[in-house]
Amino acid sequence: MSLEQVFASRTSQMKASEIRELLKLLEQPGILSFAGGIPDPNLFPAEAFSEAYARALSPENQAVALQYSVSEGYLPLRRWLVGQMERMGVPCDVDNILITSGSQQALDYLGKLFLNAGDTALVEGPTYMGALGAFRAYEPRFDRLSVNGNRPAQDYADAAQAAGGKVKFAYLTPDFANPTGKTMDLRGRESVLDLTEALDVASIEDAAYQALRYDGDSVPPILALEVARKGDLEACRTIYCGSFSKTLTPGLRVGWVVAAKPVIRQLVLTKQASDLHSPTINQIVVHEVAARMFESHVGTLRQSYGARRDAMLAALEKHMPEGVEWTRPEGGMFVWMTLPKNMDGASLLAEALRSEMVAFVPGSAFFADGAGANTLRLNFSSPTVEQIDEGMLRLGRVLRGALT
Incomplete structure (x- = not known):
């Protein structure tokens, strides 16, 4: 059999x-x-995490740490992330944030949210192979994303229609990209915003490495640039995916998504149907360590x-x-x-x-x-x-x- x-x-x-x-x-x-x-x-x-786990498992805290929790994520951690995002030029509130089991889970959820079989995902060549793997499960067509503005939006749309679907999003890692290490300049980021606006599709900004800058001048996140254009996160089509895997530890699998509230609400429903919520105790200790020493x-x-x-x-x-x-x-x-x-x-x-x-x-x-x-x-x-x-x-x- x-x-x-x-x-x-x-x-x-x-x-x-x-x-x-x-x-x-x-x-x-x-x-x-x-x-x-x-x-x-x-x-x-490791020492900070060990101490945080001990406190989370103390008699006065263990009932929360070991219990089911809300799908959106641990509220103090989301509040801390609100402060982090605001410092990057993205004013938001806790309802704009979903905690995920690493940013990889966020990519899977976004593929599930946007892609019908035959739809087109715009990706760079090369791009993060984990994103390709997450998206492939939803049977898309991939098209090469050009960030220099020399390919008209209508060309992408026509190619997608000829293949039997629609363009749904552009995925990119603008800071120190996996695998190239390259950083997209301000002009390139603005070009991505122009393209996704013309196509009326989402932009998925994978910011896994954003904090790891060693020299050179920082460039605002694509989401921050769009907020500056439109004045309100709720009017933005960019979806920001962050992670603690490269900054604190990958083993606890804690990431987050920042987006307009209708997107977050739909992703929450996806998480409820998937794993209910990310592990509560991991979110608690990540919050404590991040708040203390990030x-x-x-x-x-x-x-x-x-x-x-x-x-x-x-x-x-x-x-x-x-x-x-x-x-x-x-x-x-x-x-x-x-x-x-x-x-x-x-x-x-x-x-x-x-x-x-x-x-x-x-x-x-x-x-x-x-x-x-x-x-x-x-x-x-x-x-x-x-x-x-x-x-x-x-x-x-x-x-x-x-x-x-």
């Missing part, structure tokens, strides 16, 4: 995450891995990760052969490498593992259309400065061998 014959058609769109598979490489002895997009566990505020802890991360970013850029300059190019991110966790056109990142990974015990993510996984075979992503937040230099030395040897 096989139940596969009665699986829903959308399951055919679901693919194993290459990153989740590559994380298994970390368990192999001797591997120098630049594959996972993960924080350094040595920088987690800014100082992020300052520590910026110093540490910034030094590793600098180490990787220096090691690339020292060890890479001619013909290889890479981004120079102002923040985040990633450097994006472009190889000569005749090279294949997946084949290079197999050789790098075999001969040098070094791992990275081949770039094609980040393209909805499978392009980018000659690209790869390197993570600098997890390895040490010493490991970064050694890893780039090894990778450089692999590349020189492949180029000869």
Whole structure:
């Protein structure tokens, strides 16, 4: 007997995450891995979390911490986020905020909210593969998002209609994007607002890395720019997805969405039908730790990760052969490498593992259309400065061998 014959058609769109598979490489002895997009566990505020859990589980607090809760999320945490969003130029109230189980859950909910089979999602090329995976479950068509304003809105709409659906949203990571590390400038953000306005669709702003800026001038979030244009969050079409995974810890799975209230109300219904609410105790301890030390802890991360970013850029300059190019991110966790056109990142990974015990993510996984075979992503937040230099030395040897 096989139940596969009665699986829903959308399951055919679901693919194993290459990153989740590559994380298994970390368990192999001797591997120098630049594959996972993960924080350094040595920088987690573990002591602060331990103390917060102890207080949450004290006799006077445990009844709340261990009980069912409202779907919208823990009220003190949402109030704290109201203050954070206001400092970023997004005045809102608690009813504009939903707590999710990481921002990944938010992406899944937004795919479910907007996409009918055959509808079009506009995504950058490359883009976050987790977003592609979340959206694919709802059987969309993907179209390449251009943020420089040289493709008319009507062209997107006509292409979507010809494919049997409508454009529903544009998804992008404007700050230190996963996988490229690039930051969208003010003109690009304004262009996205113009495009989504012309198409009358949503804009999904994935802000997972926004707090991790190491140098350069900050650029306002797309949602803040739209609020400035329209004067009221309730008139905005941008949906902001935030996360504590890159700033405090990924293991507690706490993220949030900020949007106009009708969007939040519908997402709340989706959450009620999905998991009722994110774990109450995790929200309580995240709130306590964030309220106590968010800014100082992020300052520590910026110093540490910034030094590793600098180490990787220096090691690339020292060890890479001619013909290889890479981004120079102002923040985040990633450097994006472009190889000569005749090279294949997946084949290079197999050789790098075999001969040098070094791992990275081949770039094609980040393209909805499978392009980018000659690209790869390197993570600098997890390895040490010493490991970064050694890893780039090894990778450089692999590349020189492949180029000869």
